[in-house]
Amino acid sequence: VFVFPGQGSQWPGMAVELLESSPVFAARFEECERALAPFVDWSLSEMVRSGAYDRVDVVQPVLWAVMVSLAASWESAGVRPDAVVGHSQGEIAAAVVAGALSLEDGARVVALRSRAITALTGRGGMVSVPLPADEVRTL
Template sequence: GEHPPFDRVDVVQPALFAMGVALSALWRSLGVVPGAVVGHSQGEVVAAVVSGALTLEQGAQIVAQRSKAVLACAGLGGMALIERPVALVEEFLAPYGDALSVAAVNTAGSTVISGRAEAVERIVAELQARDVYARKINVDYASHNAQMDPLLPELASGFEGLVPRRAGIPFYSTVTGEVSDGTGLDGAYWCRNL
């Protein structure tokens, strides 16, 4: 039969999820046990499974349903990495209005943006011309952006049966910026994460 392309979002994200969970299990088998966990976006789903807040099945469900939903937005958006602090990046974005927004703050000096594909192309070229390190991320959708909003109602209903447990390891949330005991990592949380 036909196999989907390996670089399609609904193939890549479940594969990365499986790799993250497997690596964690390998490290544990070698005696490396985490004192706390943190992850960004789909990596946060791995962290939730590793913490014990979600079962492996629950984590796989979230990743599979989210990546399948995101596939519907393929071709509409893009993302880029800009090696500058978020406050400065927000100034760069101001002229673009609703076309672009901050998607993630990686570090004090590294920010990810997302939005309309043509706006991402334009800002990357503009910043590169000004010797600001900026590069497009190899995706054709705008994660962590208002473009995801239409997907949320259907995802929320698909996540209704999700009942997280108390985490056995402290879970640092990149959504709230706080340590979570795991019990709040329900369907609404994963919609907010997206």
């Protein structure tokens, strides 16, 4: 099973070494960049190399492209999943890897979805509180 995470799994410098050392990863990443290009005003490869993906409308498409490209690398090594699952943009990556969405449709969904999330910023918030519900109610 390939399990694709949501936002928060990123770190500066992620995927840079793979772009330079894995032809399969680099080729699929380039395909992701071309698929995203009509929907974003930034370069996927430049963002990954710079680590400047702190905006939701950047980090989610970046993570999506990394996950889709990792899956291509694993599959080229003979690792074929019986199932794929994901959360947030990981769901979109899973749908592409499973063949439920084309790469182009996945790029469109992840880019437009992340742009919509950005438009909602400031109207609410989300927090993860790793405490039991009773403790949170007391706080």
